[in-house]
Amino acid sequence: MHKQGHWGYLFTLPFTINILVFVAFPVVFSAYVSFVKWDLFNPPEWVGLQNWQQLFEQKVFWISVRNVFYFALVFVPLQTIAALIIAHLLNQAIRGQTLLRLFYFLPVVTPWIAGGVLWAWLFNTKYGLINWLLETINLPAVKWLDSKHWWVVVGSVALVNVWKGVGSSMILLLAGMQNISKEMKEASQIDGASNWMYFSRIVFPLVSPMIYMVMILSTIAAFQAFDVFLSMFGSQMSNVPERNMVTNMLIYRDAFQLFKMGPASAAAWALFVIILGITLFQRYFEKRWVHYD
Structure with missing residues (x-):
């Protein structure tokens, strides 16, 4: 037994x-970096809470938190x-079921570079397909990614992220629905x-654990969103107006364009605390609407 041990x-x-x-050391080191002044080239210089104080005094940080x-x-x-909705429809006995599942899952495996180019063209103010459709029904064109209103820009990017991520969530929910026995549906009929009664009274409660998990994963993904903004705005984050910033863009700009590793690490830990707080908030309400029986 000793040798087996x-x-x-x-x-x-x-x-x-x-x-x-690759996990423990980066976490501990990033916590240390949040208390130092470091530009990747010179030795770190201990500054205490200065990075945190400057972070909370920065207007762009609070703008990024609002946007995220x-x-x-x-x-x-x-x-x-x-x-x-898609999972429920694909759980029915319909023609081309496998092909439709592939169609809805295809954006998940599509590279962000290709997806970003596609949606940048769709959102183009002059030549985009979306504005062309709006003009055909006599509606004005919208500056989706160039608008002066931050909520239009961030909301447009959120729609792109929905297109990208809905397939993976659909697979999880579809797996939960397929665990519901056919006898239960026959009994309800x-x-x-x-x-509608079968869906709302039987399907929804039985897949509520999967819905809860999808919401948890989607919330974490939303607050960690970066690649969608990088693909839509390009790698030059310094050219992105501050009104359109989200926290991960701010971290990337400070760390790898301005070489301010201390403020970037402080912002990353602040984002971690926000995500943790929201996850605990969701956990608090879990037992009120999630049915595990």
């Missing part, structure tokens, strides 16, 4: 090293509702339940 430690050693080097909250308020409900 040594073999166990030996086989888990690569995983342990991976956790220590708005982004989440648009993205999470739209993606969850769209994924739930015998009792005279309509399709």
Whole structure:
């Protein structure tokens, strides 16, 4: 038994090293960097709470927090509702079911570069397909990504993120729906339940754990959103107006364009605290509407 214990430690050693080097060390080091002045080239200089004080005094930080909250308020409900509806439709006995599932999942595996180019063209003020459709019904063209109103720009990017992520959420919800026995649907039909009653009284409560998980994952993804903004605005974050900033864009700009690693690390930890708080808030209300029986 003693020798078997040594073999166990030996086989888990690569995983342990991976956790220590690529997870534990970066977390501890980033916490340390949030208290120093460091530009990646010169030795770190301890400044204490100066980075945190400057962070909370920056107007652009609070603008980025406002924008990421708005982004989440648009993205999470739209993606969850769209994924739930699509999953319910694809759970029916319809023709081309496999092809439709592939069609809805295709954006998930589409690279952000290709998706960003596509949606940048769709949102183009002069030549975009969306504005062309608006003009055909006598509506004015909209500056989706160039608007002076931050909520239009951030909301437009949130719609792109819904297009990208709805497929993965749909797969999770579809898996939950397929665990519902056919006998339960047949029993509801015998009792005279309509399709809406079957969906709202049986399907929705039974898949509520999956819906809750989708909402948790979508909320975390919303507050960590970066690649969608990078693909829509390009890599030059310094050219993005501050009114359109979200927190991860601010972290990227400070760290890798301005080489201010201290403020960037402080902003990253502030974002972590925000995500943790929202997740705990969602956990608090879990037992009120999630049915595990």
